[in-house]
Amino acid sequence: MWPVLWTVVRTYAPYVTFPVAFVVGAVGYHLEWFIRGKDPQPVEEEKSISERREDRKLDELLGKDHTQVVSLKDKLEFTPKAVLNRNRPEKN
Template sequence: MVLPLIMAAARAYAPYVIWPAAFVVGAIGYKLEWWVRSGEESPWKKESISDERVKRILAENENKDLTVVDKLKDRKFIPKTVFDQ
């Protein structure tokens, strides 16, 4: 007789009990991981991907003469496909 009442109460109040417990376990895990990783370099990038791309493109084009371009009639920018043959 008492067991169904206990089960109903546990089902009704489970979020109120489990959420704080999960929060505490998560906070402890977060702090523990932060402590373990404190000696390593940060997993996050220091600069964005777009900044890295801009720097790479500028480094590639640093010694090129950008005024010399291919003729459009040569069509070197079009990939060779079945339709181009």
């Protein structure tokens, strides 16, 4: 009799487990809200990291004078040497 019962349970397992899982989930959900009590006051959402970064960048841009920029000649002095010339001796 047991083998027949296990075969039936195995065959109809999805039809049996879904309602059981649904009832257990619903009871657990309502029990959790009963234990917690009233809904807490909604908390203001904190800004994400990317939003805070954008705000910080905008604040930095507001304080700068955009007409004063570094010339390209000054920038070229700090460029690294070419990769192929690194092992060659410096010419004086």
